[in-house]
Amino acid sequence: MQHTPIKIALAQINCVVGDLAGNVVKIVEQARNAYLQGAKLLITPELSITGYPPEDLLFRDAFIKANDKALQQLCKELAEFTDLHVIVGHPHRGETPESKHLLFNQASVLKNGAVVASYQKQMLPNNEVFDEVRYFAAGNEACVFEIEGLKVGVLICEDVWHAGPAQKAKVAGAQILVIPNASPFHMDKLSLRSEVTRQQVLATGLPAVYVNLVGGQDELVFDGASFVLNRDGQTVYNAPQFKEDLGIIQVINGEPQKLPLLKPYSELQQVYEALVLGVKDYLGKNGFPGAIIGLSGGVDSALVLAIAVDALGADKVRAVMMPSKYTAEISWVDAKEMADKLAVQYDEISILPMMESYDAALKDEFTGLPLDATEENIQARIRGTLLMALSNKSGRIVLTTGNKSEMAVGYCTLYGDMAGGFAVIKDVSKTLVYQLCHYRNSVSQVIPERIITRPPSAELRPDQKDQDSLPSYDILDGIVQHYMENDIPIESLPALGYKREDVELVTRLIKINEYKRRQSPIGVRITRRAFGRDWRYPITSKFRA
Template sequence: MNLKIAIAQINSLVGDLAGNADKIFQAAMRASACGADVVVTPELSIAGYPPEDLLLRPGFYKQTERQLADLAGRLAEFSDLHVLVGYPAAFDGNYFNAVSVLVNGVVKSTYFKRNLPNNMVFDEVRYFSAGTAACVFEVKGVKLGINICEDTWFPEAPAMAKAAGAEILLVPNGSPYHMGKQSQRLDVMRKNVSEQGMALVYCNLIGGQDELVFDGNSFALNAEGTIVSSLSHCAEDFALIEWNGHSFSSDVPNSPAQSQEAEIYQALVLGVKDYVRKNGFPGVLLGLSGGVDSALTLAIACDALGAEKVRAVMMPSPYTADISLTDSRDMVQRLGVRYDEISINPCFEAFNATLAQEFDGLKPDTTEENIQARIRGTILMAMSNKYGSIVLTTGNKSEMAVGYCTLYGDMAGGFAVIKDIAKTLVYKLCHYRNSLSDVIPERIITRPPSAELRPDQKDQDSLPEYEILDAIMRMYMEENQSREDIVAAGFTFEDVEKVTRLIKLNEYKRRQAPVGIRITHRAFGRDWRHPITSKFRD
């Protein structure tokens, strides 16, 4: 008799214990209707991932334990259905990242995560103790082992499961997205699991959680490493696979491969949708400039929330070009969002008059430029306070890296959509979005970028060309290469010196930036922890 395993790729909400339990129950009900014997849900599926310092609160464990017991009782109606549920467990005075097998109203088996990640965005050593034992249980004569996420990124935990008799390894995951992550997952699973002769069921979480996006992309591999089933990118999904004693089969087609731009765009849309939805905001506001960054942010917001929940505000100054107004009006008409124009000229004149005596005899400089940005930030935040909508900031990673942004100005807001998107990638994503439907006017994409804070201003008046800036930033910030190595790769010493110096000088700004979506394997924020006060020079 064949064994049927369901993969339930669900979107959990951190701390919503009852809501998450309901999602697990609904998945189990669907699996039971399909004749499944086993259901795999993601890592910490009943608690949401990552709970961070909620894991330091004893009440969190107590409520989770009660919810787990309640869920086990509810699942008893699905006779002999084995449901894998992830949760934080308190046991013998220690805390563990656990998965239990619930069947017929009881806990049949429990596994404690062995390898606790403590790098990049992970700090599980802060909260959990490491498990030491394998966990293998039997269904219909088939021996099933359990690992959790990071366990399979090393060979030891899969080997322990194999030694305990596992034929199939079930792996609940809370694996966040970054570019290239799925191919990396497949390579590692084949190396650490397939090469040990076990089939694999990999169930990953989906959803946005603060700066992290969990992309799903769950899959099943036969023992030789071939993909039998692959689930959706950045969407809840469900699949049923069947084990005949030697290999898996599935009637569900594999999710089609997508371009990197398509994957990134969908991750950004999911990140915005879940941040706004899960935090209960009625909608979003953003400042529209006629430039490419705000245009991309507006498109993402509309795709995530619907045009009816998005409001764009154009705030022209004396230096705003007519084409910026024209292109902004064109784009909002294409998208159908509410659009308002509020001139900042009266406020700017008032500020200049107020500061005239203080600044007497001093030439205008970035001070006056920043006043314009701060007026805009104040207007947007006032509207946010009045209407409850969250302000989306529109700065990209290149600007954040070198400080080409204004504290309490264009950095003012609640969520930074493209904070981890380099400027060169912004253009690629705009072209991708227009390949779906033509929402971004072509001139916005092709005109030279400008902050429009002084006459005839261009970004490249102050910065290297973005192709150069982004390459240096990637090598220095994301890949940890030395300045000498970057110069050896063909960049001028002057450009490398300028970009790396600006990255260092502007750490104080980035510490005050709103949380934003992580897309690369090293984003400013939890991945990047450089001191503000430091004399070190690389």
Template sequence: MTVKVAIAQMNSVVGDLAGNAKKIIENVELAAAQGADIVVTPELSLVGYPPEDLLLRAAFYHQTEQCLNNLCSSLKQFSNIYVLVGHPLAIADEYYNAISVLLNGEIAHTYLKHSLPNDAVFDEKRYFATGKDPVVFEVKGCRFGINICEDVWSGNAPELARDAGAQVLLAPNASPFHMNKSDFRVETMRKNISSLGMSLVYANLVGGQDELIFDGNSFVLDSSGTLCARLQHCSVDLQIVEFIHGQPVPALIAPSLAVEGQIYQALVLGVRDYVVKNGFPSVLIGFSGGVDSALTLAIAVDALGASKVRAVMMPSPYTAEISWLDSREMVHRVGVRYDEISINACFSAFKQTLSSEFAGLKEDTTEENIQARIRGTILMAMSNKYGSIVLTTGNKSEMAVGYCTLYGDMAGGFAVIKDVAKTMVYRLCAYRNSLSDIIPERIITRPPSAELRPDQKDQDSLPPYDILDGIMQRYMEENQSRAEIVAAGFAEAEVERVTRLIKINEYKRRQAPVGIRITHRAFGRDWRYPITSKFRD
């Protein structure tokens, strides 16, 4: 017989139990209308992922239990449909990451996650105990097993399900995005699940949660590892896949995206969800006419619409005319509110106030940073007055080596391109312009400059960005030693310079706003180096 399995690629909100339950019901209703027998929702779909230290509060478990019971009652109307719902579960003095199978108003089965990830952005061993037993249930003669996320990545949970008779493995997931992650998931599941002779339904979460992005890209493999279905990237989706004798019938496969498309859509999703889920009415961007602020502005407009984005140009005595012209051109193209607020008077007042203190000392980065901090103060004042959140525009290359100003260009609430290397910034601008031409070409091609002193260029203070990014990626993302990086062809002096800058600027990064993670190792949750350290490798 044919069994119809619905993958509900949901965007859960952490802590919004009632709202998430409503989304589950809506997905079940849509799936039921298409004849679904099973509906699979993502990991911890009822409470959102990751709940972090909400999991240390007894009230969180109590309210989850109440909500799950209410959900059972609400789903009773959908007779004979098996609904897999993810939730935390307290049993005596132990706490588990669980999936319950709801059927006809009852909890028919509960599976407890076996493998608890405790690396990179994960710390589930802080909260949960490990399950030990498989869960397999039969629908129309086909036997379905359950694993949760890390279970299908490591450990022996898939073998236990197979040995218990599972033909199809249902795997609710909350697998966060990094570039090219979708293809990596498929290849890993072929090795771990298809090799065991089972088909796989991989139901992944979608949405932004603070710095994490969950990209969806849920998929189905048959027992030979053939891709039979794939859902949308970075979008809520629902798809029905038919199974005959445990094998999926080929269905819709969403097109794969080039890496620039993957990243850009993830950034748009991250901005939209951070702003909307946290209730901000609009966003402010300090717009300089440079490539970083241009990309940030494009992402914000695509995420929120032009009516919720405001760009503020704050020229100083060193702002080039070309920056004014390019800024005005871009805001005209995207249709956002645009204001120009000169910082000249404030800058003069600061210098006058400090003139006796700094008498006899030449101007240096102190005066450069004063300009950046005046701009940060103006943006934060506007944020306070209007309730808008400030989106910062610094990229990963700058954050790595400290080419940024505390309480200046780092001032704000959300760092959109914090994990995007400068070389990728240019690629993303080209990608966005391939969709529609909104970033003036001169913004992309002119040499980048902070414009804090006469004729300033970034490359006066930094190595060329292709060299900087190459060293940063190898040292920070891939954990290579300095000797290994030199052996790869980078000049020893440049390697020493960049790695030193990465180390000594940890104190700045600790004070930066959270930002979107798009690589497998970002500054923040992935990177936990001490500020005070004498270690040298």
């Protein structure tokens, strides 16, 4: 049993997929800081060398070879930190004749310039946004190594959600579990992670050190929130959410010592911070110099503008108001007021001349035909074309403003309001949009109250209201959540209080608008099921429940 107190460092870092050299530099910096504070063990997140998830890069031999070189370089650079154990994550080719064609999700323990122990992930997630079975083979052996009498067992992410790996580590002599993770955020995920890990702690009697990745990666956001549980399942340390952090805990006789705990974010604050980080990292990691937003005077574009400014700074955000003959004066006034409050560049481009040109060009084709969604969509496409033109000239990316409710039922226009590079709130229901606006205003009043309180409208025809075409948003969002996110059968929804005709309408619209969603830009995932990598339905399908 260990008697000498040992310091363990939790490196909650923002790794960039494919930036192997940059990730190595970041790991070395964390190791130096941990070493100077007297740590004997530094834990980095899952696949910290390559970033997570590397997806089909894992099929490229050049990528695997570059990973191997990065691991060698890391060993060399960490050698100066004498007796510091550093756990790093990386893909690894099998070394036996039977496994040399297999790839493993591996955590390696580096010390004094060499790999002294290694662990291969046993449980490969193949649900929601995960498809690790596509890339990796499963390991089946425990890994336990010793630091000054303390026997440390290693698991990786999904392993802690199953009893087997933790039990194997205990049988192999582990006195504490360390768990590198790349666990993406969704609402309720933080409490779920903690509870799942707590159950393994209580089942094995082993404390757990859980180290999570932080940062945005395409539609995924990793929220950090690393934590440590003692052998009684009590939280004795928690790292901040949505920020890089190096935490140091002390372990005495196998038991982590308690530190002051951070107050957890509210659910609305978590969602808002996830959206901010998702925008910040998508633009930052992909080299976009800024963002352009079509500001309408409505609640969706108002929320997106607030998020963009919080993520990027006002100097990198441009708002463009594009009024038509249907734009209400209050929309104009409110949009300008919000842009002024946030101190962003604000411009107005009337689409009326272009509408008149389209009307003239199509006059003969449309003679005798009634006005319908065609004319409405033309307006949206004019606006989309203008925004994309400004994007092309400036290099700034267009942030679209459609929400999940609209994306679900197709209340959006291809090549119109769907035109852009990143869909910030595509996984945020309309009812949640309002809640987030109230939350943001509770921090500082930036969204004019009238934007939040007036009835939502696309303003593409006289006196238009969203509810002219759709059920009320509380009903619509409830059906989407139950059916789309939670997989409740259609036939069970009326028993939950929804009218059968509303259920039929919403679920039919979800089905027939898959072709639109497939062409939409990616956006931040904040629910347990978003339209994106964890929603894979065929466009062409005759099945109807």
